[in-house]
Amino acid sequence: MRKIAIPKRDRSERGRTPSPTVREGGELLLELTQSQKKTVRHQFDSFCRKVLREEARDYIRERKRLAEREVPLSELSDEQMERLFVLDEYLSEQNYFDVQGYHIIIRDDRLAEALSSLSDEKREIVLLSYFLDMNDREIGEKLNMVRYTVQRRRTSSIAEIRKRMEVNNNDDESD
Amino acid sequence: MTMNPTKTVSSLLPYTTIEAAASGNVDAINAVLKHYERYIAALATRTLYDENGNPHLCVDEEMKRRLETKLITKILSFDVQKIA
Numbered sequence: 001m002r003k004i005a006i007p008k009r010d011r012s013e014r015g016r017t018p019s020p021t022v023r024e025g026g027e028l029l030l031e032l033t034q035s036q037k038k039t040v041r042h043q044f045d046s047f048c049r050k051v052l053r054e055e056a057r058d059y060i061r062e063r064k065r066l067a068e069r070e071v072p073l074s075e076l077s078d079e080q081m082e083r084l085f086v087l088d089e090y091l092s093e094q095n096y097f098d099v100q101g102y103h104i105i106i107r108d109d110r111l112a113e114a115l116s117s118l119s120d121e122k123r124e125i126v127l128l129s130y131f132l133d134m135n136d137r138e139i140g141e142k143l144n145m146v147r148y149t150v151q152r153r154r155t156s157s158i159a160e161i162r163k164r165m166e167v168n169n170n171d172d173e174s175d
Numbered sequence: 176m177t178m179n180p181t182k183t184v185s186s187l188l189p190y191t192t193i194e195a196a197a198s199g200n201v202d203a204i205n206a207v208l209k210h211y212e213r214y215i216a217a218l219a220t221r222t223l224y225d226e227n228g229n230p231h232l233c234v235d236e237e238m239k240r241r242l243e244t245k246l247i248t249k250i251l252s253f254d255v256q257k258i259a
Binding site for chain 1: 187189207214215219241246250253
């Protein structure tokens with residue numbers, strides 16, 4: 001479309017010598033073309049300036065938004081820094097117990113130590129009760145015991161663990 | 176390219192350049208960028224303050240590139256024939 005429309009006007013321009021003194025509207029065809037071109041030039045200029053102005057505004061807005069949300073690493077508190085990483089956990093380095101087909105990982109070394117010192121049966125009850133959230137009746141059904149036996153062993157196990165961990169604590173303190 | 180010496184017109188790009196730039200001519204697009212170079216630099220100039228609080232003017236190169244890129248994409252969408 002562009003290619004058809006323009007040469008037509010160019011040819012008509014060639015016939016006449018463009019004179020800036022001719023008033024607009026006087027020589028219709030010639031002046032219209034010239035003024036149209038001039039209009040396009042003005043339009044293009046304001047178009048470009050508008051594009052640049054608005055892009056600059058967008059950019060500054062974006063920067064401002066980022067500045068509100070971004071914090072330099074150097075300004076993070078220790079607590080925030082700690083949330084930025086995770087340590088890989090390897091099964092071989094962990095204390096874990098297998099009970100009734102469940103794999104229970106104990107992160108606390110002292111607790112793991114205390115648990116491993118218990119008899120197998122008692123440890124099983126503690127793990128089922130406190131790590132798998134089973135009640136005494138459910139544990140009793142699983143281990144073929146009456147509920148009361150489970151409860152008794154559980155409480156005595158907890159007492160044993162506490163005692164052991166307290167002893168360890170005292171050892172640590174005396175060290 | 177015909178350059179009209181009148182002051183108002185000389186601040187505008189020649190029609191032929193606009194037409195060529197809009198249809199993707201690389202030289203013409205570069206001419207347009209060159210024409211708006213100073214305007215872009217002015218827009219991309221930011222005032223930074225040093226540790227003593229003294230203002231420094233400096234051109235944000237990233238912003239400058241962004242403005243140039245935007246202008247190029249927009250030039251290509253400019254419709255010369257719109258008023259005809």
